[in-house]
Amino acid sequence: VIIDCHNHVLATALPPGHERFIREMRAVGLRRTGVLPDDRAPTEPDWAALGDVAAPVDPDVLIADHRAAGVDVSVVLAVAPSEDTSYGQRGTVDLAGVTGLPGPPSIDRSNDYVAALCRAHPELRGMAAVNPRYRGVGAALAEVERAVGELGLTGLKLYPMYDGYAVDDPQLALPVFALARDLGIGVMVHMGTTPARDAPLELGHPLAVDVVARQLPGLRVLICHAGWPWVDEALAVAARHDDVYLDLSYAQAMLSRRELADLLERAPRVGCPRSRLCWGSDYPGGGRPQTLLPQIATALEEEGGEPLAPRELARLLGGNWARFAGLPWDEATALDTVAERLPAWRAAAAS
Ligand SMILES: [Zn+2]
Numbered sequence: 001v002i003i004d005c006h007n008h009v010l011a012t013a014l015p016p017g018h019e020r021f022i023r024e025m026r027a028v029g030l031r032r033t034g035v036l037p038d039d040r041a042p043t044e045p046d047w048a049a050l051g052d053v054a055a056p057v058d059p060d061v062l063i064a065d066h067r068a069a070g071v072d073v074s075v076v077l078a079v080a081p082s083e084d085t086s087y088g089q090r091g092t093v094d095l096a097g098v099t100g101l102p103g104p105p106s107i108d109r110s111n112d113y114v115a116a117l118c119r120a121h122p123e124l125r126g127m128a129a130v131n132p133r134y135r136g137v138g139a140a141l142a143e144v145e146r147a148v149g150e151l152g153l154t155g156l157k158l159y160p161m162y163d164g165y166a167v168d169d170p171q172l173a174l175p176v177f178a179l180a181r182d183l184g185i186g187v188m189v190h191m192g193t194t195p196a197r198d199a200p201l202e203l204g205h206p207l208a209v210d211v212v213a214r215q216l217p218g219l220r221v222l223i224c225h226a227g228w229p230w231v232d233e234a235l236a237v238a239a240r241h242d243d244v245y246l247d248l249s250y251a252q253a254m255l256s257r258r259e260l261a262d263l264l265e266r267a268p269r270v271g272c273p274r275s276r277l278c279w280g281s282d283y284p285g286g287g288r289p290q291t292l293l294p295q296i297a298t299a300l301e302e303e304g305g306e307p308l309a310p311r312e313l314a315r316l317l318g319g320n321w322a323r324f325a326g327l328p329w330d331e332a333t334a335l336d337t338v339a340e341r342l343p344a345w346r347a348a349a350a351s
Pocket of ligand 1: 282
């Protein structure tokens with residue numbers, strides 16, 4: 001089973017703040033590729049020419065894009081609810097009504113929307129999200145219990161820098177991590193930068209994950225985006241703690257193929273074994289799996305390095321995340337799948 005461990009689905013906030021948030025998230029990539037001007041702020045006509053960039057992500061399109069790329073399972077991450085942001089109310093909301101849940105869209109049901117999608121689509125796995133600054137730590141803890149125990153979600157995603165708290169905050173964050181450890185679930189944490197300019201950059205530094213890992217041994221925590229641009233710092237944290245994982249989502253979009261190959265080569269050399277690296281796309285903002293999957297599968301060989309062993313590749317593309325999440329994963333089947341799809345990935349990477 002090939003797993004893309006980092007995807008976003010539906011809308012991530014309620015209008016009107018949603019549009020500004022998505023525009024800021026997309027502007028970096030659109031400038032880099034020359035679609036938006038890089039010498040002035042984009043104007044309304046510039047944005048209008050691109051169509052509705054803030055349109056909700058349709059789960060059927062997400063699944064079709066992943067199936068076409070050879071991905072079997074997509075992990076969809078809820079966005080934690082927050083209301084005191086400059087973007088208005090953030091959180092996963094079903095604006096288009098595709099989940100079939102009754103009532104007007106509400107950030108209070110972020111985890112319900114994601115769980116509903118997972119019930120309807122066996123290709124999806126869901127991670128709940130909570131924000132201890134939304135209605136207090138007690139409410140966040142109760143929501144974790146509900147999301148995992150009643151909704152059947154697999155684990156947790158936290159967004160400290162978007163929600164305005166430090167990942168090692170003893171009052172706000174550590175109780176959530178402690179509960180996750182007690183429940184035996186893994187916690188993915190947004191780390192690194194974000195183009196959303198109102199999120200404080202200093203709250204994204206992965207060094208603070210070291211505090212969490214030292215205080216809560218046995219907790220499985222995953223540093224999203226490999227902490228980019230602080231990738232070496234994230235690797236240093238993972239090298240100190242056997243239960244700290246990294247995902248390569250968004251980082252892959254920010255790195256050249258040479259830098260990506262360097263990262264795969266460097267991780268085990270500095271003490272973070274490749275068995276703790278997980279592939280993810282950060283769909284839709286981080287790129288399309290049709291491009292990213294062939295690129296990661298062949299990065300080392302394309303750069304003249306020693307290719308990943310089939311077992312390492314199969315684990316990078318699913319097994320490592322399954323271990324992080326506490327899910328079963330059949331290595332023999334995954335090795336067959338990788339062997340079957342690798343020729344297509346090689347052809348796609350070379351073209
Ligand atoms: Zn993401």
